[in-house]
Amino acid sequence: MSDFWTNLGRKVNSVSSSAAKKVDSLTTIAKLNLSLREKENDLEDCFEKIGSLVYDKIKKSYETDEEVAVCIDEAEKLLEDIAKIKADLRRAKKTKSCPGCGKDSSVEAKFCSVCGAKFEEPAEETPSDAVTVTEETKE
Ligand SMILES: [Zn+2]
The missing domain is CATH 2.20.28 (Rubrerythrin, domain 2)
Structure with a gap:
């Protein structure tokens, strides 16, 4: 009979330590997810920066090309509209x-x-x- 209690005690101990391990790995997953999201956001920002750098470069080198100039005008207007919408959005979202x-x-x-x-x-x-x-x- 005493063996039963000893074994039960062992079992309870091993269960609680594996539960602790499970919590540990959940924290790790949460941390990893968080840093993954941060890195993904940073990458998005990086791509955005590359995009506007390329845009500025093209804008400068093709300013004389009429067809491209028309598109650039359109893009400039769109950028203005986007800035306005973003400002409105910020106001709406407080x-x-x-x-x-x-x-x-x-x-x-x-x-x-x-x-x-x-x-x-x-x-x-x-x-x-x-x-x-x-x-x-x-x-
Ligand atoms: Zn900040």
Whole structure:
């Protein structure tokens, strides 16, 4: 009978240690997923940079070519529209772009969650009803 309890004790121990290992590997997976996502985002940014570098180069070397110039005009207009839409989107999503890394953070955020840059006080388009009343409440 005592063997039964000893064996049970061993079994419980081995189960709990394998559960701990499982949690360990889950944390590892979460960490790996996180760094994978970070790297993928960085790669996307990198591709974007390459894209605009190539675009700028082509723009300079083909400025005299009329057909290309027309396309460049169109692209310039599109870029303007995209910038406007992105600004609207940020306003709608209540996010702001980090001056340091360009990633979006919540408007209320004081620091960038990506690079840690400190945000200046929101100067752009503060709604008039958000004006804080400080001294006037005193009588
Ligand atoms: Zn940032």
